[in-house]
Amino acid sequence: MVxxxxxxxxYVLCHLGLIFFMFPAxxxxxxxxxxxxxxxxxxxxxxxxxxxYMKGLRFFPKKDILSIFSKSKKRVTxxxxxxxxxxxxxxxxxxxxxxxxxxxxxxxxxxPLWTIILLLLSVSAYISSxxxxxxxxxxxxxxxxxxxxxxxxxxxxxxxVDWRYAIPFDTDLGFISKPAYFESYFAFADGFLFLGFVxxxxxxxxxxxxxxxxxxxxxxxxxxxxPILTLGQATASKAFLxxxxxxxxxxxxxxxxxxxxxxxxxxxxxxxILYLSLLMWKAIxxxxxxxxxxxxxxxxxxxxxxxxxxxxxxxxxxxxENILFMNSFLRSYVIIVVPLSIYYIGRRLKRKxxxxxx
Amino acid sequence: MKLSNKKVIYLICSLLTMVLILSGCxxxxxxxxxxxxxxxxxxxVDDQYLVILNIPVPIDGSMETKIVSAKAxxxxxxxxxxxxxxxxxxxxxxxxxxxIEKETAEDGINDIIAGLMRSRDVSPKAxxxxxxEDLQEFxxxxxxxxxKKGLSTYxxxxxxxxxxxxxxxxxxWEVFRGIHSYTHDVAIPLIRSGKDTTMDQIGSAIxxxxxxxxxxxxxxxxxxxxxxxxxxxxxxEVMEHATVMLLGSKTDNIGRLVNNDAHMExxxxxxxxxxETKGEPSLNLIKxxxxxLISERYNxxxxxxxxxxxxxxGMGQFFRNQIPRDELKNWRxxxxxxxxxxxxxxxxxxxxxxxKTT
Numbered sequence: 001m002v003x004x005x006x007x008x009x010x011y012v013l014c015h016l017g018l019i020f021f022m023f024p025a026x027x028x029x030x031x032x033x034x035x036x037x038x039x040x041x042x043x044x045x046x047x048x049x050x051x052x053y054m055k056g057l058r059f060f061p062k063k064d065i066l067s068i069f070s071k072s073k074k075r076v077t078x079x080x081x082x083x084x085x086x087x088x089x090x091x092x093x094x095x096x097x098x099x100x101x102x103x104x105x106x107x108x109x110x111x112p113l114w115t116i117i118l119l120l121l122s123v124s125a126y127i128s129s130x131x132x133x134x135x136x137x138x139x140x141x142x143x144x145x146x147x148x149x150x151x152x153x154x155x156x157x158x159x160x161v162d163w164r165y166a167i168p169f170d171t172d173l174g175f176i177s178k179p180a181y182f183e184s185y186f187a188f189a190d191g192f193l194f195l196g197f198v199x200x201x202x203x204x205x206x207x208x209x210x211x212x213x214x215x216x217x218x219x220x221x222x223x224x225x226x227p228i229l230t231l232g233q234a235t236a237s238k239a240f241l242x243x244x245x246x247x248x249x250x251x252x253x254x255x256x257x258x259x260x261x262x263x264x265x266x267x268x269x270x271x272x273i274l275y276l277s278l279l280m281w282k283a284i285x286x287x288x289x290x291x292x293x294x295x296x297x298x299x300x301x302x303x304x305x306x307x308x309x310x311x312x313x314x315x316x317x318x319x320x321e322n323i324l325f326m327n328s329f330l331r332s333y334v335i336i337v338v339p340l341s342i343y344y345i346g347r348r349l350k351r352k353x354x355x356x357x358x
Numbered sequence: 359m360k361l362s363n364k365k366v367i368y369l370i371c372s373l374l375t376m377v378l379i380l381s382g383c384x385x386x387x388x389x390x391x392x393x394x395x396x397x398x399x400x401x402x403v404d405d406q407y408l409v410i411l412n413i414p415v416p417i418d419g420s421m422e423t424k425i426v427s428a429k430a431x432x433x434x435x436x437x438x439x440x441x442x443x444x445x446x447x448x449x450x451x452x453x454x455x456x457x458i459e460k461e462t463a464e465d466g467i468n469d470i471i472a473g474l475m476r477s478r479d480v481s482p483k484a485x486x487x488x489x490x491e492d493l494q495e496f497x498x499x500x501x502x503x504x505x506k507k508g509l510s511t512y513x514x515x516x517x518x519x520x521x522x523x524x525x526x527x528x529x530x531w532e533v534f535r536g537i538h539s540y541t542h543d544v545a546i547p548l549i550r551s552g553k554d555t556t557m558d559q560i561g562s563a564i565x566x567x568x569x570x571x572x573x574x575x576x577x578x579x580x581x582x583x584x585x586x587x588x589x590x591x592x593x594x595e596v597m598e599h600a601t602v603m604l605l606g607s608k609t610d611n612i613g614r615l616v617n618n619d620a621h622m623e624x625x626x627x628x629x630x631x632x633x634e635t636k637g638e639p640s641l642n643l644i645k646x647x648x649x650x651l652i653s654e655r656y657n658x659x660x661x662x663x664x665x666x667x668x669x670x671x672g673m674g675q676f677f678r679n680q681i682p683r684d685e686l687k688n689w690r691x692x693x694x695x696x697x698x699x700x701x702x703x704x705x706x707x708x709x710x711x712x713x714k715t716t
Contacts, residue, residue: 235538
């Protein structure tokens with residue numbers, strides 16, 4: 001079944017959910033001026049990895065990345081997939097915990113953290129238990145419901161910009177050594193990993209995935225530049241969630257709602273729930289591959305309960321940030337090693353095939 | 359589709375848990391148990407903050423105003439104290455105005471603003487005003503006036519209600535930016551309680567890095583708004599030979615750095631309508647009069663600002679690409695103080711009314 005549109009929407013949504021929260025603060029913390037440069041490097045890395053990954057996957061039509069390795073020994077491939085699995089689980093923990101905290105920070109200030117963690121986990125576990133088909137269909141629905149709202153808020157957030165804050169354009173390479181910069185890759189990292197998992201269920205055209213990656217470029221830029229243009233670097237670097245602060249200061253006389261932040265945040269949380277369900281689905285696929293006898297729904301339940309307790313056990317935000325930084329190493333594995341090895345195996349396979357026919 | 363008994367039980371259980379966690383009603387307080395103040399007054403009394411809240415209370419279809427106050431080490435503590443003493447919970451979500459007493463502002467309001475920005479409930483788009491009399495007295499007068507005439511203080515600042523172009527509209531996030539930005543200060547309306555009207559505006563306070571350093575008149579505030587691009591719509595200008603009404607304005611600024619000295623060229627274009635004349639002045643005479651009036655006022659204002667090193671116009675913005683970031687930090691003291699400003703005013707008389715001017 002060809003489902004290019006669904007894959008495209010899924011791709012856009014899970015990135016959108018990640019872009020607007022931690023990404024701006026990380027980029028603003030990593031450099032003093034010329035923010036376009038770190039963003040651009042991030043985008044280039046993203047494109048290179050994405051293209052390599054898709055090129056590699058093209059050698060294996062109708063196969064997902066787990067079955068690509070089906071010929072080799074399971075124990076060997078486990079070494080390959082263990083970091084991926086660990087990364088996915090850590091990503092779930094970080095996302096759940098960080099977003100639960102953002103929700104309490106922005107609107108549910110009296111609500112205890114665990115209820116929000118429970119909500120995020122249970123809804124996403126439910127969606128992911130229904131399989132990839134359901135996830136993609138939910139993505140389609142959420143896109144129709146929430147994307148116009150998001151776009152409206154984004155356009156409105158230009159209200160107070162002063163374009164002169166964008167200069168000076170020149171920049172330096174100092175950001176490369178900053179931990180915050182590596183944390184910013186959280187927004188790029190595993191949005192494309194799912195492309196390797198959906199293959200046997202339905203295929204997609206590469207062109208559309210590239211199109212949606214191009215579609216995301218302005219969002220990456222604006223998420224950082226709108227706070228910079230409104231507040232200036234010196235002030236924006238003081239904010240924990242710069243973009244949310246900007247959305248909070250939007251003043252629209254004719255709108256009957258006082259704070260558009262709520263709409264903005266709720267649509268992004270919906271996207272994040274979707275992203276979480278995708279992460280869970282991938283993790284369960286990997287676990288299920290190695291423990292084929294277990295029922296996926298039990299695994300899912302176990303995983304969510306474990307994650308719930310881990311999230312609950314993390315004492316405060318500083319620790320979340322530490323985990324996010326530690327996760328950088330696994331993340332670079334996921335975005336660099338995985339695409340490259342898939343590509344390499346694919347190339348070798350192709351060469352072998354052509355040799356055999358001769 | 360027929361559901362088995364087991365499935366029905368599952369479904370009911372999950373729906374019930376959904377009701378519990380999705381309602382978002384975690385220890386919530388109903389609206390009738392909440393007090394929603396529209397304005398807060400803050401005053402510093404020997405290292406403690408006196409916080410006064412103005413709470414509209416609907417009684418029998420009419421609005422009554424309740425004034426409550428408390429003293430504590432921090433603003434939020436004081437709000438908490440009030441909340442504790444009241445029968446309902448004080449919720450700062452809908453605060454529209456923040457009044458700060460003049461002496462407190464002269465001492466610096468960095469902590470208050472930082473607290474407001476950090477707090478989860480005061481919107482960063484609430485307006486800030488400085489009160490030129492005893493805060494307690496001011497709030498009492500507001501109460502008396504509001505009860506007599508049913509005026510709401512907020513309308514005074516509403517752009518679609520009582521706002522005039524000689525009132526500076528400054529929001530909490532702008533004050534916050536003024537504290538941290540290298541090149542931006544703010545002007546804040548200076549308010550007193552009036553005899554016949556709820557409030558009298560007596561000009562604006564100039565805040566430099568969060569400290570009130572100077573006071574400007576209403577006329578000068580108009581110039582500030584014109585320069586900022588808030589159109590000076592509807593404002594009358596009285597001169598020797600004519601009265602004109604401002605329709606709109608636009609400024610073009612070019613900043614140049616010559617031998618490390620800042621030079622500013624400003625061209626202010628104004629569109630006016632002639633309302634009244636004395637005698638029979640020619641159009642050119644009227645234009646000239648406006649021209650001298652406006653440029654004199656601007657020059658006077660700039661001298662005042664330069665003496666105080668307070669860049670409320672954000673002139674530094676025009677030099678951002680010429681001054682390196684390290685030196686931009688000292689923009690106020692190194693460059694702005696000695697900046698040469700050349701102001702040209704261009705007047706377009708759009709309309710003369712039903713009578714011709716000879």
